[in-house]
Amino acid sequence: MAPRFLEGNEAVAMGALTAGCRFFAGYPITPATTIFNAMLRLLPATGGVCIQGEDEIASMGYCLGASMAGWKSMTATSGPGISLYSEQISFAVGSEIPIVIVDVQRLGPSTGSATRGADGDIQFLRWGNSGGLPVIVLAPVDAADCYLLTIHAFNLAETYRCPVFLASNKEIAMTRESVDLDALHVPDIIDRKPPLDSASFQPFQVSEKRRTPYFLPIGGSVPVRQTSSTHGADGYITTDAKQISENQWRLKKKLEAAVEKFTFFDEQAAESDTLVISYGVTARAAADATDLCRRAGRSVGLLVLKTLWPVPAQMIRNKAERYRRVVVVEMNLGQYVQEIQRVLADRQVEFYGQMDGQLITPIRIKEVIDGR
Amino acid sequence: MAASLLNKDRPPVFCPGCSHDRITGALDQAFQKLGLAGSQVAIVSDIGCSGLFDTFFHTHALHGLHGRALTYAAGIKLARPGLQVVVTMGDGGQGIGGAHLLAACRRNLNLTMLVLNNFNFGMTGGQFSVTTPSEARVGSGFLNQLEKPLDICQVARSAGAAYVKRCSSYQSGLADDIAEAIAFEGFSLVDIWGICPGRYSRQNPLTPKIIAESMAAMPPADGVVEENRRPEYGSVYRKTAKGQKTVHPPHVEQQFQPPGTGRHEILLLGNAGQRIITAGEILCLAGMTAGLQATQKNEYNITVLRGPSVCEVILSSDRISFTGLGQPDVVIVLSREGVDRRKSLFAELHPQSLVLKATDTQIPDCSGAVHLLDFKKMGVKPADRALASLAVLAKAGKIIDIEMLKAALWLRFTDKVQDSVLGLVERVGSNN
Numbered sequence: 001m002a003p004r005f006l007e008g009n010e011a012v013a014m015g016a017l018t019a020g021c022r023f024f025a026g027y028p029i030t031p032a033t034t035i036f037n038a039m040l041r042l043l044p045a046t047g048g049v050c051i052q053g054e055d056e057i058a059s060m061g062y063c064l065g066a067s068m069a070g071w072k073s074m075t076a077t078s079g080p081g082i083s084l085y086s087e088q089i090s091f092a093v094g095s096e097i098p099i100v101i102v103d104v105q106r107l108g109p110s111t112g113s114a115t116r117g118a119d120g121d122i123q124f125l126r127w128g129n130s131g132g133l134p135v136i137v138l139a140p141v142d143a144a145d146c147y148l149l150t151i152h153a154f155n156l157a158e159t160y161r162c163p164v165f166l167a168s169n170k171e172i173a174m175t176r177e178s179v180d181l182d183a184l185h186v187p188d189i190i191d192r193k194p195p196l197d198s199a200s201f202q203p204f205q206v207s208e209k210r211r212t213p214y215f216l217p218i219g220g221s222v223p224v225r226q227t228s229s230t231h232g233a234d235g236y237i238t239t240d241a242k243q244i245s246e247n248q249w250r251l252k253k254k255l256e257a258a259v260e261k262f263t264f265f266d267e268q269a270a271e272s273d274t275l276v277i278s279y280g281v282t283a284r285a286a287a288d289a290t291d292l293c294r295r296a297g298r299s300v301g302l303l304v305l306k307t308l309w310p311v312p313a314q315m316i317r318n319k320a321e322r323y324r325r326v327v328v329v330e331m332n333l334g335q336y337v338q339e340i341q342r343v344l345a346d347r348q349v350e351f352y353g354q355m356d357g358q359l360i361t362p363i364r365i366k367e368v369i370d371g372r
Numbered sequence: 373m374a375a376s377l378l379n380k381d382r383p384p385v386f387c388p389g390c391s392h393d394r395i396t397g398a399l400d401q402a403f404q405k406l407g408l409a410g411s412q413v414a415i416v417s418d419i420g421c422s423g424l425f426d427t428f429f430h431t432h433a434l435h436g437l438h439g440r441a442l443t444y445a446a447g448i449k450l451a452r453p454g455l456q457v458v459v460t461m462g463d464g465g466q467g468i469g470g471a472h473l474l475a476a477c478r479r480n481l482n483l484t485m486l487v488l489n490n491f492n493f494g495m496t497g498g499q500f501s502v503t504t505p506s507e508a509r510v511g512s513g514f515l516n517q518l519e520k521p522l523d524i525c526q527v528a529r530s531a532g533a534a535y536v537k538r539c540s541s542y543q544s545g546l547a548d549d550i551a552e553a554i555a556f557e558g559f560s561l562v563d564i565w566g567i568c569p570g571r572y573s574r575q576n577p578l579t580p581k582i583i584a585e586s587m588a589a590m591p592p593a594d595g596v597v598e599e600n601r602r603p604e605y606g607s608v609y610r611k612t613a614k615g616q617k618t619v620h621p622p623h624v625e626q627q628f629q630p631p632g633t634g635r636h637e638i639l640l641l642g643n644a645g646q647r648i649i650t651a652g653e654i655l656c657l658a659g660m661t662a663g664l665q666a667t668q669k670n671e672y673n674i675t676v677l678r679g680p681s682v683c684e685v686i687l688s689s690d691r692i693s694f695t696g697l698g699q700p701d702v703v704i705v706l707s708r709e710g711v712d713r714r715k716s717l718f719a720e721l722h723p724q725s726l727v728l729k730a731t732d733t734q735i736p737d738c739s740g741a742v743h744l745l746d747f748k749k750m751g752v753k754p755a756d757r758a759l760a761s762l763a764v765l766a767k768a769g770k771i772i773d774i775e776m777l778k779a780a781l782w783l784r785f786t787d788k789v790q791d792s793v794l795g796l797v798e799r800v801g802s803n804n
Binding site for chain 2: 061115287
């Protein structure tokens with residue numbers, strides 16, 4: 001098929017529909033509002049529900065309720081809204097409620113600049129839940145990624161029963177571009193799994209082989225419990241320290257031990273001593289910068305991360321192995337570079353960041369690569 | 373009568389004399405009166421003593437964050453319209469979740485909300501809530517004396533709730549009242565007054581008789597609120613949704629060969645009302661009709677018809693990676709407000725950069741090749757300036773041509789508007 005002319009936010013909405021999303025609730029906020037607009041155009045006509053919450057906390061609550069009733073659900077906001085989502089995010093993490101959360105980042109802190117881009121929420125998304133348990137964060141580079149990674153986000157939310165974030169950016173979300181979605185390789189759609197035997201169903205029962213509990217919906221033929229309190233396999237409050245500890249470790253390991261199954265990235269390897277690592281819209285400038293370098297006679301490698309959390313440490317180590325020097329470029333004052341420094345502790349890791357509402361330019365990145 | 377839905381493995385564990393005990397029993401009786409099985413009911417609760425309710429029943433249950441129970445309940449109900457969804461919240465939850473209460477009343481989704489109103493935060497030590505009387509002695513020192521308590525029933529009624537009932541935990545027929553509220557088609561709220569012996573009534577004289585007398589002195593709230601009666605939200609939503617159409621943005625087929633190769637950056641500087649953003653979109657669509665890649669970024673104020681409007685377009689025969697502009701190949705200058713946003717750009721332009729400038733708009737010293745557009749002479753209205761500029765650009769034939777531009781207008785517009793824009797492009801393209 002031929003390309004369409006889409007902004008990243010429209011591509012997110014279309015990806016959600018392809019993934020089987022049936023419920024969306026959101027509160028208007030630039031630069032995320034056009035996801036709500038698009039979902040309202042797409043969902044009700046196809047038997048789904050799209051509603052405007054009275055605030056961000058409510059929007060998350062509607063989604064969590066609908067998800068527990070068995071519907072794939074998504075919400076979208078920007079940094080100020082993520083702050084308000086926080087307690088509900090913790091609920092989704094601890095109580096294993098599948099949901100896709102799109103954070104269209106804008107320049108912070110606080111109200112900041114509604115129409116300026118940034119990648120300032122990268123650590124906030126990881127650590128914005130009480131308890132500090134891991135979450136999945138995917139970062140799109142362009143409209144095509146917005147479509148594909150949204151589908152992956154739903155698949156991951158269903159597979160691992162957890163919140164999955166799409167860390168978008170105003171500069172991707174509200175930039176329109178020609179994109180042929182039909183030419184993309186769309187993954188198989190995954191749905192949460194019901195237990196083989198629902199008669200003996202326990203809402204948080206797991207086994208040696210399976211770290212994620214099976215799912216039955218609230219409203220089905222078997223009464224199902226869900227709770228935000230510390231719970232045992234039966235979904236009732238527990239004070240048993242052993243049971244509590246095992247559950248916390250399970251919630252941690254179910255994502256961190258599985259990251260290799262969902263490590264998304266792009267790579268341009270080069271015979272060079274320098275590797276540039278970037279993500280999001282900045283990766284587009286980094287790609288042009290490495291082109292400039294090549295044309296100037298100096299090849300450098302490029303690694304574009306699309307899975308940010310859990311940190312795909314093994315992949316990063318493998319890809320960085322042949323390089324002496326690593327340059328991390330991101331649209332903030334230094335967030336993900338801390339992970340790179342931790343993972344590549346034996347390498348020279350340099351950083352360039354910018355937080356002024358402007359795109360980092362290829363020329364600036366080339367200067368950093370050239371050591372200027 | 374159906375069987376009791378009480379969870380025999382988990383009997384209620386309230387403090388001795390707690391009115392919540394009575395409400396637990398009344399709710400179970402109400403379920404029985406309505407003939408409901410456990411799988412037909414979801415109890416949604418939040419934090420505090422009212423948040424224990426979901427564990428006492430063998431039904432679907434969701435126990436969530438303080439004050440947010442109504443939001444989960446709404447999500448469940450929208451996805452499962454056949455399920456009876458009952459929300460239990462305390463007077464504490466009414467305060468922290470006030471916005472959700474108002475939204476639920478206005479929306480009229482078929483939920484039943486039981487407010488377990490015992491005038492204080494029992495679980496955290498008896499602090500004051502939104503319903504604590506000013507004269508009560510509670511765990512918040514003198515603070516409650518400075519605030520006026522809220523009448524949840526009056527709030528719900530004025531917010532549009534179609535069913536509002538004030539009850540005492542001790543009145544006979546409480547189970548019937550709850551059953552009636554559950555059976556009501558729409559949002560129903562039952563404000564159930566009770567005694568918290570653990571925290572509240574130790575310092576404040578409160579008996580079933582005092583509750584009855586206090587309630588009698590309140591404005592009536594006795595069930596259906598006629599002026600708020602209307603169709604239930606979910607049923608109206610589903611009916612309305614059936615008439616909606618899903619519309620995807622169109623595919624843009626390649627029809628032409630592009631006039632040139634490489635990357636071209638075009639900057640439009642104007643003000644709101646000149647249809648700058650629309651022109652940018654048309655330019656991109658025009659490029660796509662010749663198989664070019666396209667990106668568009670816009671910058672504008674929140675005001676409509678006032679303030680600057682800036683649009684950055686890239687058309688390229690290769691993949692577009694970086695979406696920012698360097699030194700644009702073309703700058704279309706249509707008003708001062710747009711120029712002010714990009715003042716520093718003009719001195720840095722390449723000599724071969726084309727500047728299409730309205731004669732009535734001034735620009736700083738500029739190293740590009742300036743081509744003047746006298747819109748008055750051309751007979752072009754302010755709202756058509758941007759489109760007319762595209763016609764001039766297309767006539768030059770280097771980045772887009774007239775056929776590509778016309779094809780874009782065919783894609784973007786229909787009917788009379790299409791005739792009008794095609795006419796404009798025809799006229800400007802042949803005269804200028």
